[in-house]
Amino acid sequence: MSDTVRLYDLAGEDDDLRFSPNCWRTRLALAHKGVPVETVAWRFTEKDSIARSGQGKVPVLVVGDLWLYESWDIAEYLEDHFPQAPSLFGGAVGRATARFVNQWASEVLHPAVARCIIGDIPALLHPKDRDYFRTTREAAFGRSLESIAAEREPALAALRQTLAPLRGVLARQHFVAGAEPAYADHAVFGAFQWARVLGTKLAAADDAVSAWVERMLDAYGGLARNATCVAPMV
Amino acid sequence: MSDTVRLYDLAGEDDDLRFSPNCWRTRLALAHKGVPVETVAWRFTEKDSIARSGQGKVPVLVVGDLWLYESWDIAEYLEDHFPQAPSLFGGAVGRATARFVNQWASEVLHPAVARCIIGDIPALLHPKDRDYFRTTREAAFGRSLESIAAEREPALAALRQTLAPLRGVLARQHFVAGAEPAYADHAVFGAFQWARVLGTKLAAADDAVSAWVERMLDAYGGLARNATCVAPMV
Structure with a gap:
């Protein structure tokens, strides 16, 4: 190729x-x-x-x-x-099982993260995108962006409860996929990078999830850590 | 062995x-x-x-x-x-990823199912277990079994929302682990069998989750289907 x-x-x-x-x-x-x-x-x-x-x-x-x-x-x-390159799934069962992690991230984690950060997004968008973003997101949530943003603190508390199964796993192993990151990690970490680029740390410092976020930031030569963020991240 | x-x-x-x-x-x-x-x-x-x-x-x-x-x-x-027998995980990545499914079932699905069925349990227990069950469960939920049981219908509606990531997966593949059941399925199905044995079907008939429940009931020579239940199940 x-x-x-x-x-x-x-x-x-x-x-x-x-x-x-x-x-x-x-x-x-x-x-x-x-x-x-x-x-x-x-x-x-x-x-x-x-x-x-x-x-x-x-x-x-x-x-x-x-x-x-x-x-x-x-x-x-x-x-x-790219079958010769490192596997994203570790075989057929790993692929099928990673799909559950992916669905959880898309259907449970993403909406929970959106409630924490959505108020920060319009000002950072290209001006030509702002109406589109507001209209589509307000329709999806059934309320104004401002009313969602006003509940940022309870949304963050709810998100941290939502992280329970991820926390339980990462207290026992370094990555969702085990000893090394693979697609089950990519599927979940996208949401953390989304928030980070926009200036929000989702997990508390002493959370096992935060230690994993740091490992993911370092992975692949620091690809995610080196991304431009709206505010300097520690 | x-x-x-x-x-x-x-x-x-x-x-x-x-x-x-x-x-x-x-x-x-x-x-x-x-x-x-x-x-x-x-x-x-x-x-x-x-x-x-x-x-x-x-x-x-x-x-x-x-x-x-x-x-x-x-x-x-x-x-x-038992490495010669069919694998429960399909390798190291599958094992690590199945742990996430297992944690989700334990930490999210089990409490959601308990809210739907807990009121049915005391009468079915051995008399010597009844006080123990009431005391430990009321402490865990912070309320009486009767008050939980009174909210069975909203609990069932909430549970069906909780099933979203499972539903998303099972709309696309026969089992959580892919073409055949493995431990990611066992980890989740336990909760459905718990409810079924006690007389409750958790998922609606037209839910992709229900079709998977039927496949799991048939698996392993009908092991789960042949279990004694408190009421005849269709």
């Missing part, structure tokens, strides 16, 4: 502010497979530039003539097409 | 009513490994009979001189000591 792989990656007004949890899953999966990637700063309203994928959301990964989308489907593609 | 394996298995007043979700995990894992087991009907207050395990809860699995406890640790033991 000699084609350059290209990733359409959600950005804020600042081209370098890359905060999509789903795009981070793909960035980490590409790094895990050792696949070089050229990222393209993309905004919510730039539907035309990814129209060839047949839908309107990122990540979109372009490999030759293939336009791939949906972070889970991209991970499966990478696993199947 | 020629020793007979013995499982202390929680029972109601009826010796044959075996309803512990954690014991069901072990029953299914033993069946998966093809390990014959002799189960012993055990009640909550029979701490003396399992004292050699060094703690007071079941499942307790006795293999020769070994007294094993904690369903997850028992599964790891079975995987490591």
Whole structure:
């Protein structure tokens, strides 16, 4: 495969502010497979530039003539097409089981994190994205962004309860996937990087989850740690 | 290994009513490994009979001189000591990832199921267990069993929301572990068998989760389907 792989990656007004949890899953999966990637700063309203994928959301990964989308489907593609590189799943059972972790992150963790950080997002978006973001998110939550933002503290407390199963696992092993990170970690860590890039640490300092976040920040040559954030992170 | 394996298995007043979700995990894992087991009907207050395990809860699995406890640790033991039998985890990454599923079932699913069925339990217990059960569970929930039971309908609605990540997975694959059941399925299914033995179907008939429950009831020669229940189940 000699084609350059290209990733359409959600950005804020600042081209370098890359905060999509789903795009981070793909960035980490590409790094895990050792696949070089050229990222393209993309905004919510730039539907035309990814129209060839047949839908309107990122990540979109372009490999030759293939336009791939949906972070889970991209991970499966990478696993199947780069079989010599380190495995994302550790076999068929690991793949199936990682899908549960992925679903939990998408359906439980992402909404819980969104309630903690959504108020910070509009000001960081490209101006052309702001109406789109407000309209779609207020429809999804059924309330104004301001009313969600006003409940940030209880949302953070609720999120930390939501982390219970992750905490229970990480108290016993270094990564969700075991001794080394793999896609089960990428699937979950995307949400933590989302919040971090936007200036929020989700887990308390003494939480086993925070120690894992640090390990994930160091993984893959510090890929996630070196990302541009809105505020300097310790 | 020629020793007979013995499982202390929680029972109601009826010796044959075996309803512990954690014991069901072990029953299914033993069946998966093809390990014959002799189960012993055990009640909550029979701490003396399992004292050699060094703690007071079941499942307790006795293999020769070994007294094993904690369903997850028992599964790891079975995987490591019966390596020729079908794998419970499909390798190291699958094992680590299944631990997340197991934690989610223990920390999120079990309490949500308990809120749906706890009111049915005291009448089915051996009389000597009733005070123990009420005292420990009312302390854990911080309220009376009657007040929990009065909210059965909203608890069932909440449980069905809790099932979202499981539903998302089972809409796409036959088992949590993929094409065939493995420990990630046992870890979750224990809760469904707990409710079923006590007379409650947790998932709606048209839920992808219900189709999986039926597959799990048929697995291992119908081990779970053939269990004694308090009411005939369709």
